[in-house]
Amino acid sequence: MSNALLQVKDLHVQFNGQRKAQALSGLNFEVAAGEVLTLLGESGSGKSVTLRTLLRLHPEKNTLIKGEIIFDGQDILSLNPKAINQYRGRKVSMIFQEPGLAFDPVYTIGQQLTEVLRAHEQLDASAAQIRALDMLERVQIPQARKRFNAYPHELSGGMRQRAMIALALVCKPQLLLADEPTTALDASVQIQILLLLRELQKETGMSVIFVTHDIGAAVEVSDRIAVMYAGRIVEIGKAVDIVSKPLHPYTQGLLASTVRHENRGSPLVTITGSPPNLAHLPKGCSFAPRCLRAQVNCLSEQPELASTDSTSFACWYPNS
């Protein structure tokens, strides 16, 4: 695809700290301009690692990255430190799960917003302040002028997440990376933030990569969903296809084990076992040890993503 804003090709990430872990093993995906892609997976599946690798946030000393990340024609993995600073925050920015930890506690929300603006654009202090205030209003923070001078701890969880979104979007990035932005929030606030993200995405036309483990939240916001397992994408396709006719046994198991109203009174369908240890990934398909349809070749041969009319999946024995 030539109109892709972001292309990730055969990305491998290995951590070589005290313990070794193969966090990503051969990740391939594309994000078109104006598209919302959700990375869905359980803990340890590599969804957050993907986002951090896109911004090159991992310490280079003990991280081994192989593969290619092409953003808007540029190879991100070969950028020099100065260029990477222009790329981070200006072209691609990120919102985190815990907004309380992502803000600097000793500066006001307004100071942090204007700092970002003035670092990336030629603006004087008053112009930056006007832009920052405008941004706070666009993320629907009531009494924006008052909040502008507030410290992060003075805001509630939902308000801090809105401020975090304002901080990420103030320089009008082309791509927003959202790492479980609603997981730490209450249900009534979660839906507010999801709707706000959807609205801002439509308004600005930016692309979004949204990371979550909650299928419900994924369905609310995304155009396409990529299901991740043990550092690989096992199935990717339109949100409606993933939810209604999944082909990979892991996606099917994940959907079946989600508690719904209809389940009441009967045992839940479960996936047996637990996710694999990333230090010792099994040979072949990493899902094979938990898979009911696994055959001999699943234990030795790694299936590649194959596309069909609805979704692309990596499985030797898909089932419709």
Added chain:
Amino acid sequence: MMSQESTTPLNTQDRGGPAQPILVVNNLKKYFPVRSGLFAREGKFVHAVDNVSFSVAKGKTLGIVGESGCGKSTTAKLIARLINPDSGKMVFDGDGVAEYGGIALKEFRKNLQMVFQDSFASLNPRLTIEQTTAYGPTVHGVSRAQAFAQARSLLQRVGLAPEQFATRYPHELSGGQRQRVNIARALAYQPRLVILDEAVAALDKSVQAQVLNLLQELKSERQLTYLFISHDLHVVHYMSDEVMVMYLGQVVEKGPVERIFSHAAHPYTRALLSAIPSMDPAKRTLKPPLEGDPPNPINPPAGCRFQDRCPLVKDICRSVSPMLAPVGVVYDHTVACHLNLEPPPHE
């Protein structure tokens, strides 16, 4: 109107019968003082649990739902007496808890066990899981050999083969396995009531389903009663027979699970239910059901605590606290709302 204060007189003769609720909680209250600085004025309190009354029937599951800070976990800790209530009474199967002529606290705690959200923090890192599971009963006077034999059979029951797992330490297990250990440990006392405080919240979806199935099996095997605390309405709907909705330390609605999920009478419950994302891309949520965040529980306003977020607020809500009262003729469905009389939607 039935007031929140009124209590059913308990017939102690009925003790042990199936009709007797296993636990009755009356007017439980806990205020935490807030200290904000050297020169701070006194008199600020977090109203964590404010006049909460309920009962749990034998062999049933009572689900407690609410957003963070609504007092769910404090209620659980007050019941287990991990913290002492400011006021309030508890009756366990006909016996007053820790009062003259009633059941002693130590005896009560044998009958009641708790499973917490953080599976790692609730296990002793220096004990193997077999030792952890056997520790409690030995303290309560069971012989060592017997306690260990029982621990191994419990571990087997929760799906951790003793020959493979018994001598492992908590850090060698995955989150789901650790939560199974916590469940086994809770069952080692032969409890009758188990409090599950967000016990599955930290688990991945595929593991969560396994643990929920295990809990349901154990419940029917051992005639357990559960107090199931969660913020996940899907899970509460799946597990519970009755549901209690809390908001800022108070019970706002209570009733049988199907009734609450289809005919919620409190505006807050309705908002919570419509905040659940649908699984259908064609039916996306268009408008957030509630504006703003849950307010601060420090010195809450007079009147209904939900007033500032309620779409249907009336003058009376700002001055008078609503009491729990039956909804229409359904006597076991109660709601604390002045607008109670209006018919619930989607009848």
